[in-house]
Amino acid sequence: MSGGLARQRLAEERKTFRKEKEFGFSAKPTKNADGSMDLLKWECLIPGKDATDWHNGFYPLTLEFTEEYPSRPPKCKFPAGFFHPNVYPSGTVCLSIINEDEDWRPSITVNQILKGIQQLLDSPNEHSPAQADAYMFFTQRTEEYRKKVLAQARHYSIDRVN
Structure with missing residues (x-):
C-alpha cells in the first residue's frame, strides 16, 4: 500500500514540477528497461545561482526514492568526486x-529539495563537512577553493551538459 502512495505522490510532484519549473532546473523520472517510467529514480539538473562562482554550471543530480516516500527522504547524489564540503566522495549530498x-x-517537495x-x-554548512579536501579548501584556502569551484562550473557548463 505505501509503495502505491509513494508513486502516486511522485506522479503528482512530476506534474507540479513541469508546470512550475524555473529556468535551468530539470527533474524527470528515468526509464525502465521496458521503456516505462521509473518514478523512484529521477535525473535532475541544478543550475548554479547567478552572481556566484557556481553560475554557468548545470549540475547533474540523481534522486533515489524508496517505497517509504514521503515518510523517508530520497537519496540525493551528484556524480562521485563532486567537489563540495557537504558532498561525500560518493556524491551523496549532506x-x-x-x-x-x-x-x-513529508511535505517537502522535489522542487524544494532542488532549490535547497x-x-x-x-x-x-561548515558544521556538517562530508568531504575533507573540499572542507579544508573552503575553510582555510579560500582562493584555491574558489578556483576549484570555477573549474567545476566550467566542467558542468551547458556546452558540456548538452
Missing part, C-alpha cells in the same frame, strides 16, 4: 532537509 533524523518533513541543494552549493 543536507538537513533530506536527512530523516534532522529536518526532513542549489542554495547549499554557494552556502556550504
Whole structure:
C-alpha cells in the first residue's frame, strides 16, 4: 500500500514540477528497461545561482526514492568526486532537509529539495563537512577553493551538459 502512495505522490510532484519549473532546473523520472517510467529514480539538473562562482554550471543530480516516500527522504547524489564540503566522495549530498533524523518533513517537495541543494552549493554548512579536501579548501584556502569551484562550473557548463 505505501509503495502505491509513494508513486502516486511522485506522479503528482512530476506534474507540479513541469508546470512550475524555473529556468535551468530539470527533474524527470528515468526509464525502465521496458521503456516505462521509473518514478523512484529521477535525473535532475541544478543550475548554479547567478552572481556566484557556481553560475554557468548545470549540475547533474540523481534522486533515489524508496517505497517509504514521503515518510523517508530520497537519496540525493551528484556524480562521485563532486567537489563540495557537504558532498561525500560518493556524491551523496549532506543536507538537513533530506536527512530523516534532522529536518526532513513529508511535505517537502522535489522542487524544494532542488532549490535547497542549489542554495547549499554557494552556502556550504561548515558544521556538517562530508568531504575533507573540499572542507579544508573552503575553510582555510579560500582562493584555491574558489578556483576549484570555477573549474567545476566550467566542467558542468551547458556546452558540456548538452
